């Protein structure tokens with residue numbers, strides 16, 4: 001047993017240095033190759049096979065235990081109620097964290113690892129950006145500078161989507177977002193057809209809403225989660241990742257005339273950097289402080305990254 005200091009004893013989490021966490025992998029096999037990891041990672045994310053070995057295999061093993069336990073509970077409840085027509089509903093994993101912290105890479109790696117379990121579960125991945133209000137509506141409500149803030153999402157649609165998924169409906173539609181055009185894709189959608197596991201990723205997935213004055217119970221997105229993960233790093237690091245990514249996108253995605261940010265590919269580097277700094281300070285950092293970081297204590301698991309983007313510490317909620 002490790003020595004615990006006082007703050008750890010009274011914290012709802014147990015903290016593990018990444019190398020200690022790696023040991024919980026036990027005999028979980030490595031089912032991804034270096035090439036596959038390279039294809040799954042986002043542009044500025046250096047995650048590699050060693051990181052999958054160190055962090056993600058133990059996480060995959062933990063999630064497998066949770067999924068198995070929930071399936072057992074489902075079977076026992078069915079027996080208890082003596083019903084045959086109970087519908088098995090998807091196990092939902094929420095992934096939260098700041099803009100530019102690397103949620104998409106984590107979500108894609110987890111998806112691939114989970115679908116390679118021996119039971120070959122069907123795993124789907126949905127991101128909450130599709131539930132943003134379209135730019136035309138954001139402009140109408142003067143919210144273009146609040147993209148990603150709670151009021152920029154169609155929360156009703158988001159909750160309806162999760163409720164449909166959790167009630168076992170087939171062919172549930174999720175709207176899609178394009179980072180290229182910086183807008184919701186009109187007329188395009190993703191069909192989610194009764195997966196065994198749904199990964200639901202976005203900055204807002206652990207947010208709660210104020211209770212209305214009339215005392216009516218309002219559901220939260222996380223009410224539908226079976227397990228939640230928060231990806232964390234110091235704000236200074238995320239800030240530098242955001243600006244570095246913007247400067248790289250300036251040389252790649254922004255050169256596409258269809259990119260909403262195309263004009264920034266034409267600007268000198270200093271002027272482009274000033275735009276990125278402005279977007280970070282006025283929108284994303286503000287949102288992180290006001291609406292995202294306050295949700296961290298609601299996560300079941302926190303993956304904390306260091307300067308190199310690699311995970312340094314894992315905090316697991318004590319049951």
Ligand SMILES: Nc1ncnc2c1ncn2[C@@H]1O[C@H](COP(=O)(O)OP(=O)(O)O)[C@@H](O)[C@H]1O
Nearest residue numbers: 042043098099100101102103104105179180253
């Ligand atoms: N303006 C942009 N143009 C093209 N791709 C982008 C742009 N902004 C972000 N992306 C890509 O979109 C994905 C989601 O990014 P983001 O929402 O910041 O979350 P995270 O970095 O936590 O995954 C990343 O793969 C990122 O590289």
Ligand SMILES: CC(C)(COP(=O)(O)O)[C@@H](O)C(=O)NCCC(=O)O
Nearest residue numbers: 099127129147148201202203279283
């Ligand atoms: C779409 C986003 C809110 C992020 O959503 P996510 O997929 O990370 O949940 C973000 O990428 C964004 O557009 N922020 C607004 C300011 C900016 O352009 O960076």
